[in-house]
Amino acid sequence: MNESTKSTGLNAAAAPSRRAVLRSGAAAAGLAAFPMIGRTQGNTLRIGVVSPRSGPLALFGEGDGWVLDQVRKHVAGGVEAGGKRWNLEFIAKDTTSNPVRAAAVARELINADKVDFVLSTSTPETVNPVADACEAAGMPALSTTSPWEAFYFGRGAKPGEPSPFKWTFHFCFGVGNFAKLYTDQWSKVATNKKVGMLLPADADGNAIRRMLIPALQQNGFSVFDAGPYQNGLADFSAQIAAFRKEGIEIFNTFPFPPDFAVFWRQAAQRGLAQQVKIVQTAKAGLFAAEMQALGQLGNGIHSGTYWHRSFPFSSPATGMSSAQLADNYAKASGKVWTAQIGATASLFDAAVAAVRGSANPGDRAALAASIAKLKTPTAVGDIDFTTGPVPNVATTNLVGVQWRRAANGTFSLDIVANADHPKVPLTGQMTAYKLS
Incomplete structure (x- = not known):
């Protein structure tokens, strides 16, 4: 060992694996196998939410249930999109901090629960396998709280080349x-x-x-x-x-x-x-x-x-300021607020904004297109998918x-x-x- 970076592991985040190549093929096949119109019932959108609520990463998911409850209350009357009012139904799943389990619950949401949109949060062990499952199925997906390079390059994208992803989007800080x-x-x-x-x-x-x-x-x-x-x-x-x-x-x-x-x-x-x-x-x-x-x-x-x-931002999906999020969580749970409270709120902020910005959120392609051009305020600050640094990614600070x-x-x-x-x-x- 010396005072320079080790060679071990240097290429793992940048080079596409055989699995990534096969996954790209599966995604292409999925575009033909899955119609662009989702499986919405009436004007109800079913949204899957995947996070680690148990296992070694459980601290990240500890407050997710509380945040989701606040979102459910705040959007209980539905949201306007494409000239219609859409009811939002959320279905939450625990990964147990296991990447294999994360992929399995994502497939369960897609195939058994018939969701129209999948959200995930907290570390590559969660968001990467969920995104892979959604990409293969032609399912719009949005995630956060994992360095964007781990999400983008860690799933097989290569610097300077077109994005291999059509359905999966991520916003977070980076290296x-x-x-x-x-x-x-x-x-x-x-x-x-x-x-x-x-x-x-x-x-x-x-x-x-x-x-x-x-x-x-x-x-x-x-x-x-x-x-x-x-x-x-x-x-x-x-x-x-x-x-x-x-x-x-x-x-x-x-x-x-x-x-x-x-x-x-x-x-x-x-x-x-x-x-x-x-x-x-x-x-x-x-x-x-x-x-x-x-x-x-x-x-x-x-x-x-x-x-x-102390962040000077509010969460549109919960209707709370950052201070209110922290104080209300502490009062409800008896625990100290965590950074993930605001990050999870920001995921719902972006998701609801993407639904509102879509001409027809029940159409998978229309919803994905809305995410790709999304610019919106969130609890962690403004996010903008139109400014890079690579396709499918927006950065935070x-x-x-x-x-x-x-x-x-x-x-x-x-x-x-x-x-x-x-x-x-x-x-x-x-x-x-x-x-x-």
Whole structure:
């Protein structure tokens, strides 16, 4: 290992697999096999909603049921589209955090539940297999909360070539957002600019390894990649020893939430937590429940987030401001609000806007065309599918945050960096991580 990106996994996110080629053929066949008119009953649209509500990614799906209930209430009278009023019926499915299960429930929604539109959220392990199933079936689909490169290139698209996707669309931040965020956020604490990367052997890890590491190096950071590891790894002693030897003062990782807890406890036992000045998490480190489980080890951890209660945006599909979403969820659930509350609301914001913008949302082609030209406000900010960066994708932005532990053991989240999302106000000043 050295201070450059590893070759392992570099091509996995960019090169189409045999499975992707076969899938493209299946999608083409699906266009002939499935009529363009969906299977709507009268003026009712059936919309499938897929997310991880159990398993290792369950924290992402924890609030999805509550958000969906708010959407159901807000659109109970239906929505106007194409000169008609359409009732929206939502059918939710749990992936159990399993990609195979995600594909299976997507097919179940299409073939058994006869839906007209599929929504999915939270990590490539959810949105990619759902999108693949929908693409093959000629089913309009919209997703969020997974770096767009993992969605687009991770499913077989190639840079500079036409999009192989006709039915599946995605909006989210990307690797470029992380590079802009980190360059700004990491400048707020004095370090030796040595970054240690812990990246899993999955779609997120492959996309980050391929694109973020070079961007960080171009911005003057020395990057040490510990190499790909399998999700669920129980012993990180080799990676910790390597990070200590390299003298890294900035630690960055994109793991499953349970894996980060395992790693960081071991890092504290082996002296790494005492060495680093910035502990930058992504995918993990987004939820107060994670920090509370870590206790004092969670105090001062840094992250990037796609939504916060202080966002100056509202959710049209729920009728709530960002602050109202956070406060109402906390009151109803007795739990701390999470970034995913706003992200899930934004998915429904975009979906309802796409339905409203379609001349005939019961027609699959018309609904897909509406998504492709969608420009709309959401809880995470405005999204615009007409401006790229690639077909079928719209981008959102990130802010830098830091966890603070109160004397009673509860955690709050300050916004400490906003170069990538300047419309969002700062709520605190970033400080170095210090294990006491």
